[in-house]
Amino acid sequence: MRRLGRAALLLVLSATTCAVADVGDFTPAELSRIAAHGPWPLSWTPDPGNRVSGNAAAIRLGRDLFFEPRLSANRRVACASCHDPAKGFQDGRITARGLVTGTRNTPGLLNVRQQRWFGWDGGHDNLWSASLRPILDAKEMGGSAARAARVLRSRTALDCHYRQAFGKPPAAGDPELLVNIAKAIAAWQETLISPPSPFDEFRDALTRGDTRAAAAYPAAAQRGLRLFLGRGQCATCHAGPLFTNGEFGDIGIPFFIQPEGVDPGRQGGIKRLLANFYNLLGAHNDDATRNNATATRHLRPEHRNFGEFKVPSLRNLTLTAPYMHNGSLATLREVARHYSELDEDRLHADGERILKPLKLSPQEVDDLVAFLESLSPSKALPAPHAPPTVDACHAP
């Protein structure tokens, strides 16, 4: 109450006329849990496993290749075909469509540098191997080293930036060629960072004790936040500044695939990861200490992994509908209703015990949605990262 009084006083003093919502009286425990979802953005550090991480020529090359359809077998599918910058770097489809239609929803790529596992099943432990997969995947781009080398040599800028980044010309016979390309595309994706959201402004204002600034955050979002941290127990999995603990869970989204078959989720992901030549235990990891391979080295497969999927970040959701690994929920309201009506029979017998149908009232559904929406930036996203200028490469 005192806090409210102070906010009111400040308002009078500054003679502001705009209407402001009340700031709920959060308990000290709630305040510290709110603070744990920031600050944002996180500090950026280069990826030790990628020697061209942060390298200007590589970032420039990676950006050009991300939008390059000639890497694909039919010369029409680029990374950006599915990861559209205007849609939070995803495609808005239920499941992805490359050379053929896939079975999973395309994830957005904002803040992708901060992930521990890549893909809904965590089938990759690093960003460059996750970027190599679609180039070679017959269902997505169906590319090859020979095709990639041709593309690089076809334009002075591509060829030159490749030489600058890797110190040698692009050669189809070089076993490093595709990995290098993937590392350059990864270096560019590492620069995709979403700006602060209304939630971040609220969180920062609360942390500095600036009640007046905090009061700009809508009351519905504040109630939704309280639900998120409290009864909903959402933050148990959607934790930290990225709103994910980076691990896997089963929240009862069906894992059947049309026309028949199942998506084994994390169980298949672990198999794929350990069989992958380009994982962090392999020779292409540029971190000589192998400290970045701790997670992969210590992985423990469990029965419960079957049907588990990665806990997604909740930032930028307003840009990335539809939701879930199979794109089965079209709106955030449907997501809130899913957690409200949760079918416990669908959950794993040996799965998480914290999920219970929340039985939300219509008002609580609205509040939760208002909160989730407040995790997206209010301002338009900056245009796809302006590529840095690199000396001595002139486009033809």
Next chain:
Amino acid sequence: MKSYAKRYPLAGRRWRHADSVRKALAILAAGLTTGAMNAACPPDAADGAVLTKGELVLAYRPLLADKSSRIPMAKHFALEVQLCDPEGVSIARLHKADATMPEHRHGMNYRTLITPLGSGRFRIEGMMFHMAGHWQLAFEIQAGGETTRITHDVQIE
């Protein structure tokens, strides 16, 4: 070894089991008078949380890369363990280390690797508490054909 303590201070965990700590100190005080202690024993505050079961004393301490003193949520960390018995460093071997969330009925997503460092000291790698809440650490110690299990409750925020 002890220089780790400076680099990786341990604080901020709310240790339960104040009782067992007191008991451990009593046992150790008794041990001291026998004069047969190894330099590493008895463990002190620099060795972290001190737990006892029967004759065994186990101290453990997280080794954190950053200067923050609490076990972080959803990040990998390592532990350093010191095993002692009243006669000094015992022949006991740290055989297993694991952690579970009893209320959630699941454990960690990672398996630990134990490296003996000599003089009853062990390093445990690959730990990660991937959710906030109540975790139970469990150490399995083998000595003289017997297995002893020591557990410790930790609250992660």
